[in-house]
Amino acid sequence: MASEKRQVVRYAFYKLDPAWRRLTAERQASAKIEFGETLERYNGRLLLRPYGLVGIRGDTDFLLWQVAEDLDALVELQTALNRTDLGAYLSIPYSYLAMTRRSIYEFPADPNHEQRLVIQPSAAKYLFVYPFIKTRPWYALPKPERQRMMDEHVRVGRKYPAIRLNTTYSYGLDDQEFIVAFEGDNPGEFLDLVMELRESEASSYTLRDTPTFTCVQMSLWDMLDTLGGAGSADAVARRPARADGFTPVANLSELPPGTAKRVYAANEAVALFNVNGTVYAIANRCTHARASLSEGTVDAARCAVTCPWHEGVFSLETGRVLGGPPVHPVAAFQVKLDGDTILIAHEAREAAIS
Numbered sequence: 001m002a003s004e005k006r007q008v009v010r011y012a013f014y015k016l017d018p019a020w021r022r023l024t025a026e027r028q029a030s031a032k033i034e035f036g037e038t039l040e041r042y043n044g045r046l047l048l049r050p051y052g053l054v055g056i057r058g059d060t061d062f063l064l065w066q067v068a069e070d071l072d073a074l075v076e077l078q079t080a081l082n083r084t085d086l087g088a089y090l091s092i093p094y095s096y097l098a099m100t101r102r103s104i105y106e107f108p109a110d111p112n113h114e115q116r117l118v119i120q121p122s123a124a125k126y127l128f129v130y131p132f133i134k135t136r137p138w139y140a141l142p143k144p145e146r147q148r149m150m151d152e153h154v155r156v157g158r159k160y161p162a163i164r165l166n167t168t169y170s171y172g173l174d175d176q177e178f179i180v181a182f183e184g185d186n187p188g189e190f191l192d193l194v195m196e197l198r199e200s201e202a203s204s205y206t207l208r209d210t211p212t213f214t215c216v217q218m219s220l221w222d223m224l225d226t227l228g229g230a231g232s233a234d235a236v237a238r239r240p241a242r243a244d245g246f247t248p249v250a251n252l253s254e255l256p257p258g259t260a261k262r263v264y265a266a267n268e269a270v271a272l273f274n275v276n277g278t279v280y281a282i283a284n285r286c287t288h289a290r291a292s293l294s295e296g297t298v299d300a301a302r303c304a305v306t307c308p309w310h311e312g313v314f315s316l317e318t319g320r321v322l323g324g325p326p327v328h329p330v331a332a333f334q335v336k337l338d339g340d341t342i343l344i345a346h347e348a349r350e351a352a353i354s
Contacts, residue, residue, distance in 0.1 A: 006100045006117055009067050009168045010074050011129055011179060013053070013060040013094040013213065016227050020089035028229035031086040036220050036232060038080050039064075045073045049121055050223040051215035059093055062223050063215045065127070065181075067119045094211065096131055098168035098179045104143075105150045122164055123217075123309045124183035125289075128190050130212040131176035138205035149202040156200060160193045162186065176208075187214065217309075219285075219292040221269065232269075246336060246343035253340055255279065260305075262294040270333060270344060273316055275300050280316035281333040281344045288312050288326040319349075 020028070039048055047067035053060050068074055074097075081087045100117045138146065157165065166181040184190050197203060221232045249263040255274045262284050263270050269284035271294035280303070284293050291309040298305050303316045312324035319332035331348035 004102070004117060005069075007067050007069060007119055008071055008074060009065075009098045009100065009119060009179070011094075011096040011098075011181070012064050012066060012078070012092055014062050014064070014090045015059060015093050016061050017089040017091070020086070021228050023229070025230035027085070029232060031084065031089075032221075032224045032227075032229075032232045035081065035084045035086040036224055038084055039077075039220060042073070042077050042080070046077060047119065047121070049127075050218055050220045051127055052218045052223045052226045053213065053215055054226040056214050056216070060213070061227060063127070063129070063213065065121070094213075096129075096170070096176065096179045097174040098170040099173065101169050103167070105147055107151075107154055119166060119168075121166075122183045123311075124164065125185050125217055126183070126187060126190070127215040127217060128182040128184070128187075128212065129215060130180060130209050131170075132178040132180050132209050133176055133207040135205045135207045146202075149200070149205075152200050153197065153202050156196050157193065159196070160189055163190055163193055180209075219290060219295075221292070222290055245346045246334075247346050248338075248341050248343050249281075250342045251340045252279070252337060252342055255342065258298075258300075260294045260296075260298065262292065271305075272335075272342065272344075273298055273305065275303060275316065279335045279337070279342055281335050282314060282316060282319050283331040283348070285330070286310075286312055286314075286326060287321075287328040287330055288324070293330070 020031075023031075042048065045068065049065040051063040051065065053062055066074055066077065081090075100119060102117065157163070162184055164183040166183070168179045168181075170176045170179060182190055182193075218226070224232055249270065250261060250272060255261050255272055257274045257277055259274055261272045263272055270281050271284040271292070273280045275298060282293065282305075285291070286293055286307045286309065288307065289309055291307050293305055293307060293314065295308045296305040297308070298316075302322070304313050304322050305316055306313050307324065307326070310325050312326035313322040314320065314326070314330050315322055315332075317332065319330040321327065321329055333348050334345040336343050
């Protein structure tokens, strides 16, 4: 089993020093941009999911759910964040390290239960996280007895199919034995699930399952803006529009075919896409739940992008909704090239009607 390819997982909870909110608006906004862009540079090496906790807990402001192939990536990421201006004002009151592995228990009716070696987060709005430790008497029980109690545990969980469980293991790596992270869209359902699990026989062998964190999934920039202070886009220097009404936003060399990039124009976040050599520009925020469309999946044949959260589909040419839950289109911008420079029209085209 040890030879199986596993992932390392870190749940890092950050708290902002209130002194940061007394900095100038210019410095606040630039600090957010620096921090966010530092995170984005690691997207190729780690799976990173930001969650907000402002207004939910008082001792932590946001979570970065980090999944990597090795510990080195986690160390490098945190080192880079520590070097940022915002990082100087952040503490980490909670940090939990774990790894994926196969469960020692067997569930023939549900062979995939807790068997995932690769973390694949869903689009659920909420993540409920807590460390977990069993009592020593639990491990003294015969395995068939533990299996029987775990079977009951699983039967309870199946009553709540909308709640998805991610279990990772921390034995010898951190203070807890497991980290459990439940994904769902309804906090009330999760509350009911936990209440019912408390009555299970296995629950009597729980030594600790606190603190518990209720986290709200957000785009990176929306999460940073929950910290207060100036908005993220305010940090980007306002590029003056040229006489022809176009604004330079990036270099074509930064956007090879098949890639996307978030830029700012007049303090508005814009997503650029290079589809087979043609550059398109639309507003970056999905009109359904404000996910970042620059992180979505592009369908070159349809010239469309699928939102990474709830699979809304938008035309890259017009911003029109082509599918999924969104009702309203996104703004689309005219694009032109001046040598290697990508320019977009200062004003968005009139929104297309879905």
